[in-house]
Amino acid sequence: MPGTKRLRVDYIPSASVVPVITVKESDDLSLARTLMELYGFSQLPVMRGKRPVGVVSWESIGKALLRNPTAGLSDCIDRQVEIRKQGDDLLDSIASISARGYVLVENNNRSISGIITSADLGEALGDIAGPYLLLSEIEEILRDIVGALLATGDLTEVDIGNALADETKGFGGDPASLTLGELANVLATDVAWQALDTSYDRSTVNRTIGDVSKLRNQVMHFRVLDDADKDLSKRLPFVRDVLRNLSEEFGSIGPLGAVATYVSTTGVVEATVP
Structure with missing residues (x-):
């Protein structure tokens, strides 16, 4: 409808966080687990340089360790993650957030600016x-x-x-x-x-x-x-x-x-x- 105000992804506070807490693909799993516990996160973006290769989550860690008790961080990455822009329509993103539990968010410079989880969406x-x-x-x-x-x-x-x-x-x-x-x-x-x-x-x-x-x-x-x-x-x-x-x-x-x-x-x- 013309003139209708669009609810954008960056309406959710967690879509625009400074600084964004991430880990590198080459980091130890212990670092990811420590950061997740210290900050109360359920997921962390995993980076290769300035671009994300996926997300590590408690779910992905649990599944990897069940398969291999000595699994490292690279074995725990969910690489099928979706990325949304801050200016994208939030309503169009709800299905993805609900189905996957989270989406990554990037700004106009294509830098990761945050992550929106199902909990963030429900609270907003x-x-x-x-x-x-x-x-x-x-x-x-x-x-x-x-x-x-x-x-x-x-x-x-x-x-x-x-x-x-x-x-x-x-x-x-x-x-x-x-x-x-x-x-x-x-x-x-x-x-x-x-x-x-x-x-x-x-x-x-x-x-x-x-x-x-x-x-x-x-x-x-x-x-x-x-x-x-x-x-x-x-x-x-x-x-x-x-x-x-x-x-x-x-x-x-x-x-x-x-x-x-x-x-x-x-x-x-x-x-x-x-």
Whole structure:
């Protein structure tokens, strides 16, 4: 799809390591085993000059020693290793990483820059999925709050339109059409906070939601997060819980009943009142 952000191999931190720990084809097996234990590696690239000839792993060592208890390093090399470039599509590499357990990575100078293992891949995809799911949940809670405010009449479509005055599009009548950033703008308005009548500090909550909206753009475009973004990513469960509490506070002072309706410019819309 044109314009879609591509997730590159070098999104995985282990694809770009300085320095890369390697062994030479002529080294003793004892050196490879010592380095693997000291650094906690399951695999090591084996080099001939500046180019890799393969990888030595605990699996390849075990198989070689079963065949020959006096096997040397050269007998333990898996020479059928795949090499990927840092700029390659990560999704295209997942099958190889899963099947073989690892791939080597090289930079634009064709120098080995790292190795990606199945564990590295799983950790990275987990780091993507966790914040993604939490951001989606936060967006839905904000959407429910805005929908409930509309349903009770505390917030009007004109109010939302005014909150989106600087946006390129207006409000079409359905909260489902609003992005996380737009929902944050709506929640930040005086009319929304007067209706919510919450005990939470308005400026702190709105600033945090604004930061979360920016974080969403970083996460959705697979950008490397800086320290501040990483810290906020870790706090997303707490942000979600605060918004849940905010929703429940409004529900406790709002009308009873599970569902309320309001008539929008596009028709009747049902909104769940917390």
